[in-house]
Amino acid sequence: MSNQEDIRTTPPGWQLERTMTGHNGLISRVEWAPNGKMLASPSFDRTIKLWDLDTGECIHTLKGHDGRVWAVAWSPDSKLIASGSTDNTVRLWHTSTGELRHKFDVHGGTCLNMAWSPDSELIAAGGIGDNWSIIIGHVKTQKSQVLEGHTGQVNSVAWSPNGSILASVSHDTTVRLWSRDTLELKKILTGHDADVHSVNWAPDGNLLATASLDNTIRLWNPHTGQTIFILEGHTASVNCVEFSYDGKFLASKSSDGTVRLWRCDTWETVTILSEETFKSLPFGLAFHPTQPILATLGEADVAIRIWKLDEEALLNQSPANPSDLYRNAKVVLVGESGVGKSGLSLVLTNKQFRPTESTHGRYVWTFNRKELNLSDNRKELREILLWDLAGQPGYRLIHQLYLNELAVALIVCDARSETDPFAGVYYWNRALRQAEKLQGDSAPKLKKFLVTARADRGSVSVTPARINEVVEKLRLDGHFETSAKEGWNIKELAQAICEAVEWDNLPQVISTELFQRIKVFLIQEKQEERLLSQVDDLFRSFVKTLDDSNSKQTRQEFDTCIRLVESRDLIRRLSFGNLILLQPELLDAYASAIINAAKEQPEGLGCIAEEDVLAGKFRMPNAERIKDKQQEKLLLIATVEELFAREIALREQSDTGPLLVFPSQMTREWPEAPDPEGKAVILGFEGAIIGIYTTLTVRLSRSAFFKCKEMWKNAAIFEAQVGGECGIWLRHIGNVDEGKAELTLFFKPEASEQTRLQFEEYVYTHLKRRALPETIQRRRILVCTECGASVNESHVILRKKRGFDWINCSVCDVRISLLDGDSSLNSQRAEIPQIIKMDIAADKGREIETATSIIKGKEATNDFDVFLSHNSKDKPFVERIAELLRQRGLNPWLDKAEIPPGMSFQKYIINGIKQSKSAAVFISTNSLGDWQEQELLILNNRRVKKNLPIIPVLLPGLNVIPDEPDVLLFFSELNWINFNENVDELEPLEKLIQGIKGLY
Incomplete structure (x- = not known):
């Protein structure tokens, strides 16, 4: 960009001081030295450049890395700088001389981000690793520790200004806070619904800002873990956030090609700077540590621009975008079918009461909406939405997914029922507790009321004392006896809902x-x-x-x-x-009907043919079905995708075609229950039992390390990849609705100790993530290694109480150690990184199964992601790439698949180009085919007139972009992708996918 263009596009209050160039590749980030005299820029050209602020000259170019340099971190005294690269090393450099001081090997991953603690003692590094961990390096001792907990790539780490807390953000959508003193996890902050890219502390340490792929910025109170503000305005992923040195401004950089400056007193956008960016790079923004100076990346991230900001002018000018303020609260009605929820939802939302059938699916109503005048002459809209969830057992798996971000819950029961007046109350209370747990520490306290409905229907079958006992036992916040028909206590309940919403604790x-x-x-x-x-x-x-x-x-x-x-x-x-x-609740109705149909399978196998599902061949009330058959077909495809994505079902091949298998719907009894051979561990827990068991079974089946061999009601046997069989058996404790259960783990004799350990640890980790953590208990069943007899559990407990660490077998009198249980497991746990690999494989399996449904939907709607232009001689290569794209849910237009035999090529090719969102042009040593030259002319025309993204691709054997034919000159300035060896190479394939999605 020329200086003239910079001046023309510069917002008021911004002054471009200088532009610094010199890198031969993309710049991955910019970082100011703490003394403010230098700026560091790591680059894809494998170097780090140190720049002088006063002159804009490059002082040193640090060379030595063998891969792209992603991260740098300055020591607090600015004398040292650390760098992290894809070459699996972290290097420490002297900034005065540019000489390398030390090189550390980082095993198992790439260091994407680093932060040096304010006391100079620790360096935190995160990125892609075998276990998505954060490495804490001790500068003096050169020893390291590992912080585990994230379940996705760690994208950014940042120390609080006083150095007491380390914040980290990840692909797993969470923000985590770690104690500096103990290096233990303090809080998990949840709220973003996509990857979190960047985290930054306000100068006073009382505010935390995060940027996400969900196009928003969240501002958190790090002491309580609550979201205070959500900033909207960017129209693409927000990749980086930075506070100014004095806390007056927050800057954000986005893939939408803009840098926004927000004022921190009102959180309005002050100005917007247009700045072209390479979309896949997360960072490229840095405030000077002591002056109103901002460094950004210009010219699509190959140059550094230094801006001087006029703070007074910026604060006095009108907002770039006038803002609206909004808060919303979610209230949920839960309870068993037929207790009167639907009637309550009608009258609570000011509708006329009418008798209703049992609710199927969910309904969302506006309960309350009001505008509040604020002290700064702005207005805030506050809205309460009421969610009415169906109570039938078949909906439980589905509706547990929507118990998130709740402000108030109404647990409805029929106190006049003579059979079970509190049916479902205990179940739903535990489901709500589980949802609170999954929300993490950052969620405001959920208010829960017990509501007895239909008070006009005769006498109550339980006494007020019994009701009060239930309210107290479940720690509910109150009780209301209501009649929707007569209007009894409806106003009082509505008022209690409004008063229960803690608006100040909800994000603005x-x-x-x-x-x-x-x-x-x-x-x-x-x-x-x-x-x-x-x-x-x-x-x-x-x-x-x-x-x-x-x-x-x-x-x-x-x-x-x-x-x-x-x-x-x-x-x-x-x-x-x-x-x-527009009515996503229909997905619930169809999903539940499919789940119920699987349960009715005559052999108790809990499955239904996918072909029957997509054809709508299952029982469902006609009143709930969509009348338009074409729309129903599309909705059924989306429902199947949802079942796979939510890990409720598996796809298994049979002689007649693929089946949808539901572990929760198996009805055939397991012959070995309740005392399976080889039982070794019993894990007790509480929570949403069926959901926990179902997702565990599905993820184990997709884990690649274990393959599901057989399933029964509440039991499954898995065959280990290395040999040996492992199994789980679920037993409900007490009433099914009470949410208490035990998982018994059992192993066949041929299962190795390592296989047993890996299986047990994966199950235990799953429970820690999804069950109520304080309820998990592990009991190990000791077995005599000599005769195979089980040791009595009560005897083990009594022996331990008396201080013994051994017990004699009651059969053969061999001494059995009591230390072989959890202590042995704990000593080996650090040696099983396979747990994370299992998670990765399970996620990939889920992606492949959902991709199959996505492709079906795209085929049904003629929705093509990319047009594949190629020479027919290269068809085997291109067909393989097309197959890999389909596995990722991308639908390619390929002539062989889309042009019927005997039809004219030209007409179909032109339509294919028009129907595709992008195009990939494949070039090989075979040069261009006859039709391909014509395709390229059409593609270039649409690139110019319709902004069609085009990705040129070099196939194996061709490493240089050819000069001829002339038509390729149109694409010479584009980023090319090179498959060096074969079309299964991961890196070029990922680049191609990013290009198709518009991220490359």
Whole structure:
């Protein structure tokens, strides 16, 4: 970009001091030295450059890394700098001389980010590793420790200003806070619904900012763990956030090609800087430590730009985007079927009471909506949404997924029932507790009320004392006896709901007026009870509501708002056909009907043919079915995708085609229950039992280390990859609804000690993630190694109480050590990184199964992600790439698959190009085919006129972009992807996928 262009596009209050160039590759980030005199820039060219602030000259170029350099961290005294690279090393350099001081090998991963503690003693490093851990390096001793807990790539780490807390963010969508003194986990902050890319502390340490792929910025109170503000405005992934030295401003950089400056007193956008960026790079923003100076990456991340900011002018100018303030609270109605929830939801939302059938699926109503005048002359919209969830057992697996971010829960029962007046109360209370646990420490306290409904129907079968006992035992916040028909206590209950919402503990959304207007439009479309709509049609309808001054707003804002409304589970963007499902509760109804149909399988195998599911051949009330068969077909494809994505079902091949198998719906009894041969460990726990058991069975089946061999009711046997069989058996404790259970782990004799250890640890880890943590108990069953007899559990407990560490076998009198249990397991636990590998394999298995459904949907809607232009001589290579793309849910247009025999090529090729969102042009030593030259001319025309993304690809054997034919000159300035050896290479394949998705 020329200086003239910079001046023309520079926002008021910004002054470009200088632009610094010199790298031969993309710059991955910029970091100021703590003394403010130097700036460091690591690069893909395998070097780190140190720049002088006063002159803008490069002082040193640090060379030595053999791979891309992603991370740097300055020592607090600015005398040393650490760097991390894809070459699996961390290097320590002298900044005065540029000489290497030390090299550390980082086994098992790439260091993507680092932070040096303020006391100079520790360096924290995160990135891609075998176990997604954070490595803490001790500078003086050169020893290291590992912080484990994240279940995805660690993207950013940052020490608090006083050095007492380390914050980390990850692909697993969480923010984690670690104690500096103990290096133990203090808090898990949840709220983002996609990868979290960046974390930064406010100068006073009382605020934490995070940036996410969900297009938002969240501001947290690190002491309570609660989200205070959510900033909306970016229209693509927010990759980086930085506070200014004085805490007056927050800067954010996004893949939408902008840098936004937010003022920290009102959280309004002050200015927006247009800055082209390489979309896959997360960082590229740094405030000077003591001056109003901001460093950014310009010219698509190959140059550094230094900006001087006029703070007074920035604070005095009007906001770049007028903001709207919004908070919403979620209230849920839960309880068994037939207790009166639907009638209550009607009258609570000011509708006329009418007798209703049992609720199927879920319904979302607006309970309360009001506008609040704030002291700074702004207004805040506060909205309470009421969710009515079906109570039938078949819906439990589904509806547990929506018990998130709740403010108030109403547990409804029928106290006049003569059989079981508190049916489901204990179950739903435990499900709510489980949901609170999964929300982490950052969630506000959930208020829960017991509501006895239908008080007009005769006398109560339980005494007030018994009701009060239940309220006290379950730690509920109150009880209401109601009648929806007569209106008894409805106003009082409604008032209690309003008073129970702790608005100050709910995040305040700072959004633009346009964003808020789009969101209101989408909600209104939903309330019109429309079913499926094309995004393009919705956008055109919205544009018609705008006046001329607003009609030029871009499509990106609209797409962003779809995602924001979707994050509240109010609408759903399907993964195919560019479709919006305005009534996503229909997915619940179809999913539950499919689950019930699987349970009715005559042999008790808990399965149903996928072909029957997609054809709608299962029992479901006609009143609940969609009348339009084409729309129902699309919805069924989306439902199957949902079942796989939520890890509720498995796909298994049979002689007649693929089956959907539901571990929770097996009804054939296991002959070895309740005392399986080879039982070794019993794990007691509480929580959403069926959901925990189902997801465990599915993930073990997809883990690659274990393959499911057989399943029964509440039992499954798995065959280890290295040989040997392991199994789980679920036993409910007490009433099924009480949410207490035990998992017995059993092993066949041929299972090795390492296999047993790995299986047990994976099950235990799963319970720690999904059950109530304080309820998990592990009891080991000791077995005599001489005769195989089990040792009496009560005898073991009594021996340990008396201080013994051994016991004699009651059969053969051999001495058995009592130390072989958990102590042995703990000593070996650090040696089983396979647990994380199992998680990776399970995630990949889920991705492949959902991709199959996504492809079915895209084929049904002629939705093509990429047009594959190639020479017919290269078809075997291209067909393999097409197969790999389908496994990732991307639908390629390939002539062999899309052109019927005997039909004209030209017509279908032109239509294929028009239907595709991008194009990949494959070049090999065979040069261009006859048809390919024509395709390239059409593609280039659409690239210019329709902004069609084109990705040129070199196939194995061709390492240099050819000069001829001339048509390739059109693509010479594009980023090329090179498959050096074979088309199964991971790195170029990932680049191709990113290019198709618009991320490369």
